[in-house]
Amino acid sequence: MCYKPLLLLSSLFASLLIGSIAQAEKPAKAPASIPVKSLPKPTPVSFQRDVIPILTRFGCNQGSCHGSQYGKGGFKISLAGFDPELDYDHIVRQLRGRRISTTDPEKSLFLTKPAMQVPHGGGLRLNPKSASYRLLVRWIQEGTPAPLPNEAFVTKLETTPPERILYKNDPPQALRVMATYSDGTTRDVTSLARMNTLNDGVASCTPEGIVTPINRGQTAIMVRFGGQAAIATVMVPFARLTKAQLASPFPQNPVDLWVTRKQRQLGLLASQKCDDTTFLRRTSFDIIGTMPKPEEIQAFLVDRSPNKREKWIDGLLSRPEYADYWTLKWGDLLRSNRNTLGVKGMWSFTNWIRAQLQANSPVDQFVHELILAQGSTFTNGPSNFYRVANNPQDLAETTSQVFLGVRLQCARCHNHPFEKWSQKDYYQFAAYFARIGLKGSNEFGIFGGEQVVRVNNYGEVHHPKNGKRMYPTALGAQLASLPDDKLPNPDAEGDRRQKLADWLVNKNNRLFARNIANRYWGYLLGIGIANPIDDMRTTNPPTNPQLLDHLADVLIKNSFDLKALVRTICNSDTYQRSSAATLENRLDTRFFTNYQPKRLAAEVLLDSIDYACGTQEKFPSLPQGTRAIQLPDSLVGSEFLDTFGRPARLIACECERTAEPNISQTLRMMNGELVNRKVGQWDGRISKMVQAKKSDDAILIEIYLTALGRYPTTKERSVVQGVLAFSKDHKLVFEDVLITLINSKEFLFNH
């Protein structure tokens, strides 16, 4: 209640002023009496506006204390105060008023505990001399007024400054937090907001909002108050750039422009562009999940045209493998798998996804069709979306996470602790899916397992706490302040999902475009602008918001053409940076000064081994020649793929596909049956070349081109030649060379 003392003070000053003027007019008389009249009465203490923020500020209702599921020490309140009615009952009413003594406020257990006048497991939380303590005393004196149904709530938080560059030894910066309420009032809540730094290696933040730079990098200070969250960005530059460095012109390409701007704020300089062979291998893996062929490499190297990289990218985008590779990605995201869909359903879903990518359907249409899907899961691919997740809650979570990058899961049980999403937002969003039903069908026999997705004329979603029927509402949309019974019938125009689909892919819904843009940037650059790439909450801010906005604009301007987005990113200098870090940017992993190597995805890795060895893995019940990136789901048996982190497609999280190293991977690569068999296979690449009596040098070059996408260096050549000179069985030597290359980081990583 910071404004109140201020108000009091200012009116005091005003009266003093009036008093002194009056005094000047009168003949001098001592002592002058200054009547202070009608000081404004203090506003009554409000439970939601004043009491709960104190509980939140001092950590009483955090998850590790009384906000945990079972409370602490027999006292339970809601996490971060999301349920004022429940909190009120537990503080005031429960256990015959054990915690409150209205006639003797300071004897209330509610105060004696946090003030440590009786033993308190949580220690001293509230100083009896503090303003917060006094305010709680006043609340009890006033008879513990209960939560008001129409109390104004916080609609917006703002931090001042929103963004700040602090050099390593600069003095600390104090943050100020202003809250805007639904009744239009604003209030300085710096003393009540919870403030934490997201990366205390970069800058620290005290509970009072004093930010001190620690070490180079960028972090955000997460500010939470009244169910809203905001951030303040703090940059601690890596170095001070010289005037000449700062004066050099910004690049023309908007992607590079925004990236460079951020790098300069942080005192970073980017690495050189990568060489042609690295470029070819990188783009081929990233766009079509396939190694470039030796002849393609040779042709590219001799090409002298200035726009050969552009042409190459366009070439890749029109290759058939594009659909294979991106079907794999989208199949992961949409969780096409035979365990939940049945074999027929899985094929129908995967084939539909592939068809969309093959035709390069704009992603808005793609998603629109998916959301509105109905009918047989066997004959209409997209309807399988409603079988993967088949109840309103799961559908709401999947839809928001996959298409909007919003992880709503927390709000299923309580208001999101780091986001503005409330439980009400969650169930209002879920209400879009309230009328979707699955019905069994005998079209393919009694045991055929076909399901039909249909829109029922019944079904509602209710709020789990108050049982109210939820009106289907888009995330972040402010419903007109109509009473519940005055809202228009959501089913008046038939399928209520129509409104959802229209809103979801609308150009004005920045969440959608930003989410797709961030995901694709993350796929191509190895790290998202917001990272993890599917957690786009306010408190996980993008490192470069302007860049993200630009990419979202690119997507929208190109009518949601995904190939255009890939083209834009891949043609930027930022994407084409060398992965070799310079002395100045070696500490950077988040600002794209150098390309961050990424381990090949399991399927791509297996295909690459096959390609380098000139062999072909046979997958059960799939025709010979099917590549790993063409597999329809993760249930095509392959220990190798599972070891290297192929996702089971059970959860809608990018984290399910993992590039985490483990010992089993190393053993499989070095001594594994699969690699050994393929390297020396009788009809493999080496056997064939040796049988064809190719020269040692030609064999070596082909091995290098097919395995690493480049020519061997002079040194590498001379080492191999040295070994060959002493060896009788050259085939064995080449096999050793190949297995060595396959086990090299250069092979395992897209760099």
Added chain:
Amino acid sequence: MKTPMLWAGLLLWSLPCIAQQNTAKPTLTYMKEIKPLLKERCVVCHNRDSVKNLALSGGLALDSFVALKTGLPNKPPLFVPGKSGSSELIRRLEVSSPALLMPKGGPALSKQQIALVKKWIDSGANPGDTSKEGDATAILIEPFPINSGLNDLLLSTRIVPLPEMRDKQTPQNATLQYALKVAPLPLLTSIVFSPDGKWLAVGTYRSVTIWDTHTGQPQTPITLLNSVQSLAFRPDGQVLAIGGGAAGVSGEVRLYDLVAKRLLPITFKGHTDILYCVAWNREGKLLATASHDKTARVWDATSGKELQALKEHSDAVTRVCFSPDSKSVYTASLDRNARRFGVQDGKVVRTFSGHAEAIYALALSPDGKRLVSSGIEPRLRWWNPEDGNTTNYSDGSSGQVNEIVFSADGKRLASVDASGRLRLWDAGGGGQQRVLEGANDWLYTVAISPDGKWVAGAGSEGVLYLWQTDSGALRLQCASWYPTAKGFDWVAITPEGYLDGSPNWLAKTRFRLQNRDLAPSLQVALRSALKASETILKALQGAPIEPYKLMPVPAPKAPLPKPKP
């Protein structure tokens, strides 16, 4: 930080004694200089009651010289006489690491205070006269709270307003209300009728008011040091047991002799947190108590000796009662179980499990053959006390049930819940008979008069409601305040609009219609017209009373504003 409250709690309700004046002595002693310091800053956590709570005390007690000298087992002593530099006690007061610094989480001791401890250790750590340690602490009796009178206490009547009192917003069915600027009142936690039905005792924060049900007037309240949570008349009606305590600090029972009108000098020591329930056995020899400290205890009521401590519950014990043969006690707990213990051996005879939420209410029928429990789950659950099986359910309560009582004849059951409703149930079939309305907030406690004709309920409003059981009619609403030097304030109001009370509060009553006070001239006239102690008597005899009818009063000085057409 303040400590009187803790010490007041530890020696709850014992007589105050005056601390002796300090006479200056040349040497520092533990008793004179160090103990008060430790008491102020350390003993809140480091005391003998909390040594087992390692999270709180780390196993260390500092509330006596012996404890301070002993320190922690298998650890170096806390202090070495003569060597403050190598004393752990000093180190922990000065260390820079916040994880090690004591007091934990609180501001460090001042430099002067640390210097004092150092000086004491260096001068040989003289204990002083520790022979009286443990009972030499003076307690401070805090003054009674003065009536804050910030808010209006509102009590409804059925008086129909005159047409000229209304305005456009006034609803058709609006009636007059009484308003008294005396709220917030302390909430009422326990009500109980005396066995002869003459007295109705009402417990609240630091006092018990005993209303005379024959006259409708209260006696001067019994005042106590801390919260009162539970009352029980000894079956002979001579003694009232008062259970309560200080939340988080202590729980105790006091016995009040109604004949001699004084508290008996028997103490029942052992509970470490507030008591929620106290109960007599049929002979009036034994007392049982239920406490937030997770235990129930059985006591010899004449000596105050603890006979059994029943520690099987894993959360606060909310209710306790004796079986008619005094061989068992039944308990209910927030741990979702009710239990039956043998009084002789203190062993669990039966566990009644089935509740999915905490139990707040428990009652045993007078014949001991039916047990009823309820709580956060509002349904009443009936048990067979012998085999522990659930025999019946009674649905209908809305909101947490806080107390259940059987009528003396065992035919009826009354319950109160968080919706502010008192419900009467058929104790035979378990069906709901009647819902008694009138209260506006949580009801915590309920009592049925011994003749079964009256039922009383009270709760967080601080108002006592009295209904007639058979008709279900609300007959009286009563409220009172702590006694002061000037006297004792109370008011009793019938729904028909008649009232009686202390002069001070009668003068404070205002008449309101829809958040608007009536004209001042009307207030005086109405007040004198409606003060009628004989009508209160009539109400208590169960006689019908006509609602007061307003007559258009010719107002001499301030004419009423005419309502606009």
